Amino acid sequence: MDNGPVLLPVETAIAADATASQMLISAARAATLKLANQRDAAEPHAPVLIRGADSFTLNSARPIADPALDLANPLKGPFKAEKIEWHSAAVAAMELARIAGILPAFMADPENAGEAERVSATDLDAWSDTSQISIATRARLPVAAADDAQIIAFRSADDTREHVALIIGEQDSAREPLVRLHSECLTGDILGSLKCDCGPQLDAALGAMADEAKSGGWGVLLYLRQEGRGIGLVNKLRAYQLQDQGFDTVDANRRLGLPDEARDFPVAARMLELIGVRSIRLMTNNPKKVDALTGAGVIISERVQHQLPDNPHNRQYLATKRDRSGHLLK
Numbered sequence: 001m002d003n004g005p006v007l008l009p010v011e012t013a014i015a016a017d018a019t020a021s022q023m024l025i026s027a028a029r030a031a032t033l034k035l036a037n038q039r040d041a042a043e044p045h046a047p048v049l050i051r052g053a054d055s056f057t058l059n060s061a062r063p064i065a066d067p068a069l070d071l072a073n074p075l076k077g078p079f080k081a082e083k084i085e086w087h088s089a090a091v092a093a094m095e096l097a098r099i100a101g102i103l104p105a106f107m108a109d110p111e112n113a114g115e116a117e118r119v120s121a122t123d124l125d126a127w128s129d130t131s132q133i134s135i136a137t138r139a140r141l142p143v144a145a146a147d148d149a150q151i152i153a154f155r156s157a158d159d160t161r162e163h164v165a166l167i168i169g170e171q172d173s174a175r176e177p178l179v180r181l182h183s184e185c186l187t188g189d190i191l192g193s194l195k196c197d198c199g200p201q202l203d204a205a206l207g208a209m210a211d212e213a214k215s216g217g218w219g220v221l222l223y224l225r226q227e228g229r230g231i232g233l234v235n236k237l238r239a240y241q242l243q244d245q246g247f248d249t250v251d252a253n254r255r256l257g258l259p260d261e262a263r264d265f266p267v268a269a270r271m272l273e274l275i276g277v278r279s280i281r282l283m284t285n286n287p288k289k290v291d292a293l294t295g296a297g298v299i300i301s302e303r304v305q306h307q308l309p310d311n312p313h314n315r316q317y318l319a320t321k322r323d324r325s326g327h328l329l330k
């Protein structure tokens, strides 16, 4: 890392013989490891540098990195937290781990780790620069909800995630479209998971847009490749495992040392801009989506409630949305 040491990600490292005297982990993880001088766990995604009595190996680092393994591996220690002289590099490393969808844990300045690839904290700025996003292609796409839909795919130079928009009905600049920002949820969208409300919300949004199109209006579904609110599929499933141990959605993410909300909504604003949409009616119960889009220059003339019936498996998830994440749910 520019202005910092070589950092070896514990989850994906293949250098079996690597050892290091220090590890970079999240403040949340440091709090769980009961470090005396840990950073304030109020910012669970913040970096903390730790040293143990012995050098870390990949085998000993893994249970330190992964809270989902805590029940099976009573933790070793003690560890002590040390001052980080390369703080901005450490913050960037935590963010890179989130974007890569891996556990935010690294061996610092490892031996026998092989060749390192140089990265810089400013690489992250290029990654989140929405002006890099452009329309890659469009095609007619008949879907179950509407057989005259059109799909638009987007690409960005520094981001491999391919976001898409589905346009239902005839685009009409004189009329505000009904818009839904849907964040990827493989478990809910594809497998019919009952743990969340994503699948029914997606179907209902497409249905509402089809109804709108029948009465001369139109709709835009933005399908954002920000699985698990931006922490990735594997980390979301780790959070599910922690939820089964009793943590709610917010605390499960935080315990993993990840933000409970890490989606970047400016991406959605840029997609709307590229389609030629400035003013919308937004289907959501989440006031933070409204604020984030408004902040990115989209005019929201109306928030359309988008609440679906609950089930015994997602009742707690929805209650957490309402009680801890500020969703306007009845």
Ligand SMILES: Nc1nc2c(ncn2[C@@H]2O[C@H](COP(=O)(O)OP(=O)(O)OP(=O)(O)O)[C@@H](O)[C@H]2O)c(=O)[nH]1
Pocket (backbone or CB within 6 Å): 181, 182, 183, 184, 185, 186, 195, 196, 197, 198, 201, 226, 227, 228, 229, 230, 231, 236, 239, 240, 249, 253, 283, 284, 285, 286, 289, 306, 321, 327
């Ligand atoms: N980390 C994490 N992500 C989850 C969990 N359950 C669902 N998700 C993700 O949450 C995202 C869905 O959120 P959305 O339906 O867009 O909505 P929202 O911000 O809650 O608000 P609405 O617009 O009102 O639906 C998807 O990316 C899911 O993968 C969970 O338990 N943990």
Ligand SMILES: [Zn+2]
Pocket (backbone or CB within 6 Å): 185, 187, 188, 189, 196, 197, 198, 199
């Ligand atoms: Zn879901």
